[in-house]
Amino acid sequence: MTDPPHRDATRLVEAGRRKAWRGRLVNPPVERASTILFDSVAELDGGQARLGEYRYGLQGTATHWALSDALTELEPGAAGTALFSSGLSAITTALLAVLRSGDELLVTDSVYGPTRKFCDTLLGRYGVATRYYDPLVGAGIAELIVPSTRAILLESPGTLTMEVQDVPAICAVARERGIVTLIDNTWATPLLFPALAAGVDISIMALTKYVGGHADVMLGSVTAGEAHFDRLQTISWDLGHAVSPDDAFLASRGLRTMGLRLKQHEANAREVANWLAEQPQVGRMLHPAFDSCPGHDNWVRDFKGSSGLFSFEFRGDEAARRRFIDSLELFGIGYSWGGFESLVLPADPVRTVSEPPAANLVRLHVGLEDPRDLIADLANAFKAAA
Ligand SMILES: Cc1ncc(COP(=O)(O)O)c(C=O)c1O
Known part of the structure; x- marks a missing residue:
């Protein structure tokens, strides 16, 4: 018999604290690095970029991995978490990861303003059409889907107007049709709304808000299950996203409270x-x-x-x-x-x-x-x- 999972308060204290630090440092050290040194050319040749392995500063250091592990552990159903330099860059990169030219994206009409701007400008330039839907559409989303619909972006509650979406109903329709769902879950965090468990494929947070919690950090995260995580992490590295270890440290510290x-x-x-x-x-x-x-x-x-x-x-x-x-x-x-x-x-x-x-x-x-x-x-x- 396996032990019952820990409750939220315990998970917040334990999450992401690697075994090596137990009994020694309570918190991950702030590791700053661009260059990582290898013992030999063979070792240099041998490795692929992998989260959790030292390779180059872009792939992060233990400070970053502690935060991404913690966020993954807090989201039931998650395989991994990629970090970004802001909530907005987490949203835009997640969209780029799932969309390609000729696709259509359905976006809640209650979406965060700068996300709307990205969809209406840059995504359009790269051949992705955005169509907005009533945040309260629920299972009625089925009627809006066309053959080119590739992804649905949710945000619940919505920015400014706070509509709470029927996330399970929208995701059930999407899953049946092989459409990817993404949610901006910044307001609730996985503590108040575990998004992947509700059927969402990709959960995004502006860590700038409650995770940082002290109005002194800009940071974002994208958490996903096995089906999507690898391509999210890969596109983030391909686009050259990097996060300061000091900011990652502050977000890890914020998480505990x-x-x-x-x-x-x-x-x-x-x-x-x-x-x-x-x-x-x-x-x-x-x-x-x-x-x-x-x-x-x-x-x-x-x-x-x-x-x-x-x-x-x-x-x-x-x-x-x-x-x-x-x-x-x-x-x-x-x-x-x-x-x-x-x-x-x-x-x-x-x-x-x-x-x-x-x-x-x-x-x-x-x-x-x-x-x-x-x-x-x-x-x-x-x-x-x-
Ligand atoms: C709902 C929501 N999502 C995303 C963001 C963007 O986060 P950031 O400010 O870290 O880019 C914000 C910022 O206000 C927000 O309110």
Whole structure:
């Protein structure tokens, strides 16, 4: 009989810590390298580039392998994880790995803006057509598939508008037809939504957000099962992607506390969102745990929790929305999210084939501050905006 698998908190502590370090260094050393030296020409000739073997800096060092092993261990069904210098480069390279000229790609209309830009510009130049679909399409995706459809990109919840997709239904249709599915799983991480287990082929994260967790690292990952991992890793090396070992080290360190941080982000965000939902200046709440959020039932069925990012409809004109945001003191105005600190952005979703659930949005990332202070800050800003 095999032992039952460890629970999430234990796996976060254990993941990726190679046996050689046990009892010695708790954390992987930061190994910086371009050149790796070989003992002989025969040894130089003999090797193929393989993850986990010293060859050249591009293939990484123990610092990188510790992080990619850890991410692989956290994703049930994964064979490996390739690292990238940003979340965006992880997404674009994964798409390049599965697509070729003449293919069509189906992309959720709620996709992260820079991903949309890549699909509409560069992918198009290389002969790949992108068609957008309603994020809530579910099994109806079957009707959009044409002979050239090669891949489907999901993002759940969607950027800014937070629609939770019916991932298992879309992936079941795709698998039947031999179409590859990829998901941007940055919001949930495998702790809240183990994407491969839900039927997705390739799971992508901006490690910049919750894995790094401290707003000081740019990094991305692509995790996949046996069927896809090798070609993902190969294209990443062929395109010359490399990641700084210092950043990989910081992401490994962030991972150890990610479970704790996510629980606190969830609790704080729900407290702030519950308060917001009662305010006259707030229209629709776009938080997956609220039944006003499109796809809420999918979240209830598929997710183990929520994180700290959500949006709400601001009732008021553009000038009032600006005054509200400018008046916040604890919420910083800035891109990205997933760090320990609270952030705010005005959000105006761009859509091609579907209506956004609401316009005039404010997106909040609720950090690890005391939620009572965040609520007081929001209350002051509503007053200032009036
Ligand atoms: C949902 C989502 N995916 C991907 C990215 C890109 O990550 P990075 O900033 O590391 O390129 C972002 C960045 O904000 C994001 O919000």
